[in-house]
């Protein structure tokens with residue numbers, strides 16, 4: 001699973017297992033397999049989306065890349081350097097290039113600090129813009145569509161969308177090259193979501209940023225990601241460029257996620273796939289294919305043998321039978337709507353040439369009108 005350009009970030013065999021503890025003394029009684037061996041690469045200036053339901057390991061992956069939590073196994077290389085081998089000052093310096101935008105901007109901002117102070121903090125921490133913090137803060141606010149006056153305000157004085165803009169400005173303050181966007185629009189209204197996505201796209205174009213865009217909704221990532229990795233229970237089950245994955249999803253899980261998205265054509269909709277059951281526990285994932293307990297195509301081989309992520313035509317999928325599974329069909333809804341409309345119209349107009357003068361059709365029946373042509377009063 002490689003991109004054409006040399007990778008800015010490369011992740012190999014990344015694993016994170018958390019000990020599950022119970023009882024008063026917190027005795028370990030198992031392992032939560034949050035991330036269980038994933039690989040991906042991101043080129044400079046590219047956006048890769050990590051998509052999946054809650055608990056699939058996508059946010060844990062973002063935090064592992066930033067080394068906010070330590071992986072159990074695997075390798076993370078950023079600009080050719082082994083991130084896991086860095087410590088102390090080296091790690092701090094490297095972290096400047098890797099920033100994060102959180103889902104809940106209100107929770108991620110200090111309510112006692114003005115926005116100006118919040119944005120000046122990373123400048124001081126990394127020794128950036130010495131002696132001209134105020135100027136740089138105003139510049140950062142301008143980059144995200146806010147003004148110098150906003151620097152004096154506190155987080156509670158902003159709307160949700162404005163707070164997320166402040167969160168983006170804070171991430172930009174350290175002059176990063178890669179930003180982990182952890183569900184940055186999930187808590188926002190739909191109209192504001194589009195504005196924030198457009199802002200992130202503009203910033204990427206102007207500043208050459210790379211994004212790992214984490215989301216649970218494929219509809220959101222369609223507008224920003226170049227490539228998409230779909231995660232299920234700690235594993236990547238499908239990975240490909242956006243065009244190929246949206247046009248021809250191969251894994252039944254991706255197909256189910258995609259079937260929930262409306263198509264932009266008013267006369268069509270996708271055949272809806274409703275998955276049965278809940279996501280199994282990451283404490284005890286199913287044997288073989290982890291998706292088999294919810295997969296409508298599961299067979300014995302799916303229980304016995306775990307599918308590997310196999311690549312064909314630059315599009316990878318972890319399913320034994322993907323070649324036999326057709327993507328959900330587009331259903332023409334315009335024709336059905338027309339038929340209903342025609343019946344309705346027939347109720348008032350009647351089939352052409354099918355009623356005699358002095359008669360008016362109502363539904364399938366034809367009623368006689370008095371010689372004046374007016375309809376009879378209802379009884």
Ligand code: SF4
Nearest residue numbers: 289292295302319320
């Ligand atoms: Fe379904 Fe089997 Fe494919 Fe897993 S390997 S997605 S259970 S068909």
